[in-house]
Amino acid sequence: MIVFRYLSREVMLTLSAVSAVLLVIIMSGRFIKYLAQAASGLLDPGSLFLIMGFRLPGFLQLILPLGLFLGILLSYGRLYLESEMTVLSATGMSQQRLFFITLFPATLVAVVVAWLSLSLAPQGANQFQLLLNKQDALTEFDTLEPGRFQALRDGTRVTYTERMTDDRIHLGGVFISQKNVSSDNKDRGISVLVAEKGRQEIRPDGNRYLILDNGYRYDGNPGQADYRVIKYDEYGVLLAKPDVSDEVTDRDAMPTRSLIGSDDIRLRAELQWRISLPLLVFIVTLMAVPLSRVNPRQGRFLKLLPAILLYMAYLTVLIAARGALDKGKIPAALGLWWVHGIFLAIGLGMLYWEPLRLKMASRRSALEVARG
Known part of the structure; x- marks a missing residue:
């Protein structure tokens, strides 16, 4: 139980730090974009922070899985570098057991991501769309600033x-x-x-x-x-008279319950995308645990770049499959699930490959000793 709390705390602390940094970077870029639109009169400057608040759940649903992935790599990599994992391995801590321990913080993150993806992010997108509709209804004199063309x-x-x-x-x-x-x-x-x-x-x-x-x-x-x-x-x-529209047409602003049972391929793709984000959390956890294992002589950042490239490949293929599903190039029954299946197989292969390799090497050594 002590080891469980220790490992979970390390992952959650690193996850929080990494996610906070990523959130600041992404929100800063978005804020600069909205600030430029406000400077050109396309947005009301007084609504900038309200817009950022509505967009926050949509940012977090993508940041948290990446934050967890990097949090596992960095926290466990430090433990390997300082030989703490070596001590734990000597007491019977296998890669599989480490993965099951990591599932606890991963489950917490997955629950939060599911809440954001299925409920909070669509509500924020809805309010964001309504706010933009009101902004579009403003005349140029409502956003006019003295001393500026x-x-x-x-x-x-x-x-x-x-x-x-x-x-x-x-x-x-x-x-x-x-x-x-x-x-x-x-x-x-x-x-x-x-x-x-x-x-x-x-x-x-x-x-x-x-x-x-x-x-x-x-x-x-x-x-x-x-x-x-x-x-x-x-x-x-x-x-011109302001024309305020209460109609929201963006599918990412539609409530999840209205997507369930729809025959529209675009709405089915949106529903599968929302469900994919919590699934993404568990699969990247499966990949991060074996990738976090490093040799103290090699340094903790040796596998960081390949791991990030693997994560980006996962997310890129998932987004590309979503676009293909939108256009009807992929059967709705197949949907996005095949992408998760591929990377689930990759994660399982990485998790069980090292123990299998060691077992085979041990058998070969035993056979050589017997023959000698």
Whole structure:
């Protein structure tokens, strides 16, 4: 029991440290991406941390299996390097027994990954999709920042304002450049609006207008001198009404219960993917235990790179099989299970190969002694 607690604690501590580092790296990259979108006006800066919170379960469901895999390699590798595993082996600790001990922390991780994959991650993806729908419904003036040129999503309009009140209603020093395109996609030049100030008004019928005061409008084609200039005291522009959609179409945002029993091949592939992640935990544990065995003279990191390559091959083949299943290239009955079967066989081979090799070597030695 003491050995069981000791080995489990070593694995869990290393797992926590490795997973935390991986989570920080991945979330930092995602945060920079969302920050760039917020800077370009595609996202509301105030919702960045909310978005990261919704995306967190989806990150963790992929990080934890890798964290466990590396945690076993690093923690057991240290024990081999410091000859602690040699002492345990002398007391009867075989590779198979070590694997069954490691199954306890692996089962805890698998339960957490199953909870994330089957429940929490789809809920987070659903809320993330709804938040993006609301972001798409914002007008460019809802995300406009003073002192910065901002392009509209389709690139047909660029807006700039020097000043803006906190309630985002009154603007000062307004510049708007808009590309005019006809219904048959023919270029009809550019319209430029400049104004000393502007304001947003919402009429009783629900329509929103941008009202510009004391400015000019320039219409024409770049490179030509036939510009038309209009001076105005007040100019109104009708803004598109926000269209908030509550519909979530992404399959990774669908609850698991709605995937069960579906005849849609894409939904069946999504269900198999969610079930595959907890299975992945047990199979990588099976592979990590024999891979963690190192010679103290060789160092603990000798097998680390091949082990990571093996893990990446497993995950890459699993993702490729998911894509092939989506396209109907793989029978739904075969699904993703054949990938798990292949790497399960690899893990069993690595786990039992060393004892089998030693047993065969012992028999050969005994035969040589008998003949001698």
